[in-house]
Amino acid sequence: MRVHLVVNPGAGDGMDGPAVVRLVEDAGHEVVGTGAADPGWERSLAREVELVAAAGGDGTISAVLLAVAGRGLPVGIVPLGTANNIAGDLGLPTGDPAGAVASWRSAATRPFGLPVVDGAPGPRFVESVGLGLFAELIAEADAADPDEGVDEARERLARLVERAPEFDVRLAVDGRERRDRVIGLEVLNIASVGPRVVLDRSTRSDDGRVTVVPIRAGDREALAAWLRSPGPHAAAVPSVEPGVRAVVVEADAPVHVDDEVVDADRVLGVTTAALVSVEVLSPSSSPTTG
Template identity: 30%
Template sequence: MRAALLFNPGAGGATTEAELVSALDRIGWKVQFRVSEEHLDPDLSEHADVVVAAGGDGTVATVAKRLAHTELRMAIVPMGTVNNVARSLGLCLEPMAAIAGLATPVERRIDLGALCTGPKESYFVEGFSAGFLGHVLGEKASDRHKKKASRAFTLIANALETYPSHRYEVQADGRDLSGDYVLVAVMNARSLGPALTLAPRARLDDGKLELVCICPEEKRTIIDALRRAEKEEDLSLPAFETIRAERVRIHGLGRWAHLDDEPWELDDPVEIAVAAGAVRWLAPSRHL
């Protein structure tokens, strides 16, 4: 197997690039070259059979979005602090064990979410949200707060104490779900941001998105869960009602929204659709 390696040494893991290359070699994956995010191109298929994304959610999302609707496959070696995507896929979070599991890979397909604004689509892997999460991470959070889970929990809890609800017009596959909410999220993965599990039943390979609309009455329960997690760094959110849909329209975003691990300033309204099976993914066979 000819591999191209995209490695993020700042993702938080202690594994070195040399160790990754050696482990891949042991399972018969020959790293032909290393690539950077700037030079990741689908044309690599002439020289590689797979792009290995070794890093956190940002690295995984970069590879997945660049390879969307191409024939080039990707593999995931989780090395991040949060690893929302890897957890949603049920992958082993220890890098060497994750590589060992790829000795006999099975090809599957991963869905992406597509934010349909402007002349072209913007893809996401984890999710899109409007409301308190985009407000906090867009206006309040530094990189330091984003990297440390307990600090992010504190920041979100503090902001949510006084965060008001907003009126959102929401349509999910033509169904009207408009109302007053503190958060409206469209999830492809189970969790978003600092391991906020908003849609625990979400799957990245079912051709559907999960819509989560959180009412102001649920604020107190969320804040209490975040306060407990400040010390434990293990967040257990309440189970929210979710709606499975292929297309969602949201009007009433306000200034900030949140797309995967980045805050976004978006024009209102937005259309979101599932890009079913957009990415070819090599999964460890024992994962199935």
């Protein structure tokens, strides 16, 4: 295939651009363009491109998916990041860039839906929108070790879980209104967020739905224990609401969209009614995030 390669050489795996180009060419593909995921990079796409490849972590892959939406081009992924949550959602091998590229030849395309977020910068997101806990984790990242791995980030999150303040939230989930008191709330488009924290294994990016996950003070002990000794099951957050088409959230709490803390309105909305999908290469029809 003729491939345009978008590379983040600073991702967790540390491969530079030329090394990724060689990886793709050694697999029998032709690299017809390269660059970073800088604003407007998609305008440099050549007409003969058959595949856009995103080589990097979740931030780079998200930028590529959002930029390519509506252009009719499939996306292949070379996971080079630390968490690689999106690659896990697609069933791609993580920690094995060559294996990920090799999987393109036999992979099928599947839709990756991009829901709409209203009341915060977007207008679409890839992984999750959340308030409280995970937004605080992202905000702390600037002071963390730049070489921090998944285990270290999970320990940092566990400590945050133990001290995170509660806040009140008003919710309307598919029109059903309620009040809650939480330390965090996530609206998921994929199964895992942050340092590979699997909040709901049933969440899929190809079904036109999102999952609402309120994290309450009563979940602190079990969630912190999972973060320090994660097993094959999802993290211990019992109140998971999958299969949601629309949610409105009102709260005073820090907000993140994917991996960025953002300035947002007090009232946020997420909907899949105007969903746009990107075709991505996936070797599996089921998420295998772990």
